[in-house]
Amino acid sequence: MIDANSKFYAILTAVGEAKQVKAGAGLLTWKITHMAVGDANGTDPLPDRLQKVLINERRRAPLNSLAPDPANSAILVAEQVIPADEGGFWVRELGLFDSDGDLVAVANCAPSFKPKLSQGSGRTQTLRMNFVVSSSNNIVLTIDPAVVLATRKYVDDSVANAVNRLDAKQSVLVATTTPMVLAGIQEIDGLAVPAGSRVLVKDQDQAKDNGLYLVSADSWIRTVDADNSEKVSPGLLVTVERGAVNADTIWQLVTDAPIVLGSSSLTFQWAAGQNAPTAPIDDRSKRLANTESVRRQIESSNQSFPAHVYRKNRLINGNFDIWQRGTAGLVGDLSGSPQAVYGPDRWVVYMPANSAATWERIAFEPGAGFNEGRYALRVSRSGSSDGVNLSQRIEGVETFAGKTVTVSFYLRSSISHKCGVLLRQAFGLGGSEGGVAAGTEVTLTTAFKKHVVTLDVPAITGKKRGSEGDYLELVFGSLGKGTYTLDIASVQLEAGFVATDFELRPLAEELMLCQRYYEKTFSQNIAPKNGVDVSGSLISIVYAGQNGPGSQPVGHWIFRVEKRTTPSIRLYRPMGDGPDGQWRSGSNSISSANARALIVGTRQASVDNSDVGITPQTYYIHATADAEL
Known part of the structure; x- marks a missing residue:
């Protein structure tokens, strides 16, 4: 019986838990699409993780929205709107179904009768279900607005989206006067601009970077009303509120369509206001101003300079230039x-x-x-x-x-x-x-x-x-x-x-970065394999000296780059694949047992040929060193 001590909650079902794990491992694209309501046959249900259906389902329809809770991204909020002309049943249980038709979450709720218009008391009713997931990043949150009723939030968002596509934009606090680094808290047009302020950036050396931005202590981002190509159109107008040069001016985007934000050059022209702009500064002045702007930020004790300003790609061989293992x-x-x-x-x-x-x-x-x-x-x-x-x-x-x-x-x-x-x-x-x-x-x-x-x-x-x-x-x-x-x-x-x-x-630098993890004695255009002749190739030369007391005829391969860890060494016969393939120059055939890795470190590998009875001479041995993660 429902009373003041009754508990109402939502849980993932066993099927839902399993799908969340797969989605978290990148093995599944998880789409939660429908909500069902039921009357539980008049009982007071408790959610059961082993449920595969509701006790007594009365209605199932696409979700109106599915989004993380603003206060906690690990909680998802699912919403469905039941129109006024549907009803005539009690709502005691809720269930969420995914695109596979599986029940993935279930909840109980305080009993509520959903009337319909024909009963003389029809109303539109919104149902919300909150449930906990490990990460909402692993769940597709896209809802098709064409198949659901609109809530007030959806209407508000749609209106905001339409307004953002208008040419007339919300005013900015200041506008730039010189090229600048789009990161950090800075002084712009004589004004110390706080974080969160809107800025018109119009003077970059690369005009594709011009536009409307939000100031941040880290890297700046484009404003929500000008952050994609649909919102940045020819004729865009923006008013500047303050600044020593650009206060109370209006600027217009004069770039012709089509505009691809981030690729197309964006040119802003003075359109109106109390101060007509001065003639554009020449390129040399721009470069000097930009250099001075960077210098001031680097020297500022308050500036946390973002790493990406230095353009440091943390990947190695991101342009696929190096192919040491072959093509x-x-x-x-x-x-x-x-x-x-x-x-x-x-x-x-x-x-x-x-x-x-x-x-x-x-x-x-x-x-x-x-x-x-x-x-x-x-x-x-x-x-x-x-x-x-x-x-x-x-x-x-x-x-x-x-x-x-x-x-x-x-x-x-x-x-x-x-x-x-x-x-x-x-x-x-x-x-x-x-x-x-x-x-x-x-x-x-x-x-x-x-x-x-x-x-x-x-x-x-x-x-x-x-x-x-x-x-x-x-x-x-x-x-x-x-x-x-x-x-x-x-x-x-x-x-x-x-x-x-x-x-x-530079390619030489990229190769050295790769060789910390993998290096070979072969020329760069030759894939490691047996039977590659030593002529014209980079080789490890091993000399077996005269055996004697205290002597150890060992040859060394000094790595060009110190390895991440002690690498595994593989040896290759230069003279062929078969049992007669030689491991050395000269007429004597020496078996692979007489050429083996003896000592391996992060800086070099030593090859032992110290078996008694081997005539001293020069040996040629191809090899690879692998220290990959």
Whole structure:
């Protein structure tokens, strides 16, 4: 019986718990779509995690909204509106169903009779159900407004969205007068501008960066009424409130359509106000002013200078220039277990069980690449299991911990489908349990498209780092089904809310960064394998000296770059694959047992040929050193 001590609550069902775990691991796209109500056959129900249906369902319809609670992102609020002409039943139980038709959450509620108009007391009734999830980032929160009734909030949001698309924008506090770095608290046009203020940025060296911004102690973001191409249209008007030069002026965007925000040059022209602007300053003056602006910020003791201003891409080989292991390979077995292999340097290709793929380098025609890139990675997959993962592990689990990061990249596929973008934290051997740090999805098409994703990386306070192998992993989880190709190019991961220009490092520097994790004696254009002649290749030269008391004829391979950890060494016969393949120069055939890694460190490997009876001479041995995470 319902009384003052009765409890009303919502829980995930067992099916819902299992789907949340899969969604959190990036293995499932979870869409909660419908709410059902029931009268529980007149009883006072208690939610049961083993329920698969309501006790007595009376109505089921699409959700009106599904969103995180503003005060706690781990609580989801589902809402449904029952129109006035539906009813004639009691509401004692609620259930949420996903796109698979499974009951994933269930709740009880205080009994409420929903009348309908024909009873003379019809009303529109809104039902809300709050339930706890580990992270709302793993659940698709998109609701189709075409199939649900509108709440007041939905109407308010729709009106705000329409207003934001008008040419006349809300006024700004100040407007810039020179190029500047779009980050930090600064003085603009003679005024100390506080955080949260709206600013018209109109004087950048790269006009694509002009627009309306919100001031922040970190990197600035574009204002909500001018943060996409639909809201920034020719004729945009904005009034400036204050400033030594631009107070009480109106500025108009004179760039012609079509406008692609972040790509098109945005030009603002004085339209009205008390002060006509002076003639534009020349380029040299702009550069000097910009340099002085940067200098002032760096010297300011109050400025927390964002890392992304320096354009530091935390990925290695993000432009796919280095391919030490070769330009093509295989991964997976159509009848076997999941497999993962390294393709281009630092990039892992993972295939689920019962699937296989080829990975290969594809070359862009001159001028057709992105950010001066020459190559992209292509994965061609097949098999009964779906999907393929591409990932890179970044050394150090503290990387970006507790910060907001931006991932920018180009993707395309031979079929249109979704691709997850995830960041995983791993604390290494003996450390805390890791897992998905943050994630979202993008939609792939058959044409290359630039995607920009902003993610919040959890803090690691209270966590324990293991003895070896901790990292932050960027994962692209393709969710396509069947046989298709996936191409990726020009990937950048940086701190902050803004995707800055791609960082172009010299190829020699990029190679050295790769060699901290993998190095070979072969020339860079030769994939490691037996049978590669020593002529014309970079080789490890080993000299077996005269055996004698205290002597140890050992040759050394000094690594070009100190390795992350003690690497595993693999030796290759330069003279052939078969048992007669030589490991040295000269006419004597020496077996592989006489050429083996003896001492390996992070700076060098030593090769032992000290067996009694071997004639002293020069040996040529190809090798690879692998210190990947």
